[in-house]
Amino acid sequence: MRSAEAGDTSARARILDAAVLRFARSGFRASVRTIAADADVSPALVIHHFGSKDKLHAACDEQVLAWIAESKRRNMGPATSGRLLEVLAQTDELAPLVGYVLRSLQAGGPVGKAFVEHMIDDAEKYTAEAVEQGMARPSRDERARVRYLVYSSLGSLLLSVTMNPPKDPEDVNAAVRAFMDDLYLPMLELFTEGFLTTRRMLDDYLLYVSDPPREDDDLTTSGIR
Amino acid sequence: MRSAEAGDTSARARILDAAVLRFARSGFRASVRTIAADADVSPALVIHHFGSKDKLHAACDEQVLAWIAESKRRNMGPATSGRLLEVLAQTDELAPLVGYVLRSLQAGGPVGKAFVEHMIDDAEKYTAEAVEQGMARPSRDERARVRYLVYSSLGSLLLSVTMNPPKDPEDVNAAVRAFMDDLYLPMLELFTEGFLTTRRMLDDYLLYVSDPPREDDDLTTSGIR
């Protein structure tokens, strides 16, 4: 994992690499001094090259997004749709990116947002193909379904590693895989067989949205202020 | 929302209430000085009563868990299983708790952990009943399924509010409801009709776990170090 072109040993590149790694390991509250120490450099130099910590963060985001785009272009196909994180986790060079992406999802940063949107766009494409080929059921609202699928898979992963963080931040990737292993069966079961035996709740809801009750009835008891 | 008994206007109670509210609004990095100002009290008094910021945080956690337990005892039934957050959001007095719980989920704190475990326990009970009554399909691993359902619903909610935080932290509850509205149809669709049309992936997986390939083949290419 190297900045711009491989083998760039300039101090600037060393700082950027160290920052991405440190942010992934320790979160975005890691101090400039720590990053400087990681890169064997003075704190002042970090500021000198990037202007401020926020700008360093932004540069890291940009770099990570570029790496992800590159990885997608090279490694992704229909077979790995929705498993971008796993692909990243399996590429040694890019393994730290998983931690970085998770931190960004947790912090709501631009990388997190972009990552979610990428996944939604990809998933929309691939599920459309799956529906065409008769592998997946059509939905009443394809976009909403895709958003739901992406949010629940990424969200559950995020929640899982937040609740059970690996002792060594080095092990996020192992934690990601453990999580996937644990929850793969119920997910597959749900996707294949569903959960409810009766259509009643769905039909009731469809009826409800096509003929909703008067809104103000609701609002007075909704708890919104 | 008052500590211990309603109408307790002692400084200690005022501080605790202010802290819960401030933590919910601004996250757990809110400063002792801010909380003290909210409670119209000196920062020193906060420490005097609670010993340290960490202990204040712990006291808030305890208080919130007590409120939640109380609310569950009074308001929850089979009909609202899995919708604890919505019930909280609709009880004006307890509305700030939603924000607090979300912050705890995000930070991985004890309240978050406990909340997840409560939801899993409740959901396990209610899905068992649903299966008995023929409303839900049985699972090959009930506990794993329940965990999956709780993690994906709470996780997707957490991710959603992290990615699209309300401008005014006062509006988390509205955001929660908006999220539920958006994703209710795809969820219901998935639960009722499933996603895949073919059993092949599930059957392949079941075959795979009953006769797994040699492990070391995998490990060498798994990217774990």
Next chain:
DNA sequence: GCCCCGGCTGAACGCCTGTTTAGGGTATTG
């Protein structure tokens, strides 16, 4: 009257943060 006592505060301490400043060291250029 006095005293003591507990709730409470203003001011300070020590630490850590991001950032600035002034200047040292080295290599390139005239």
Next chain:
DNA sequence: CAATACCCTAAACAGGCGTTCAGCCGGGGC
């Protein structure tokens, strides 16, 4: 050889943090 330009650092600054400490202030007991 001297001068300039650039990379880099040590030291300090300003501000925020959690926390401590000495002491104020009002009420109850003697």
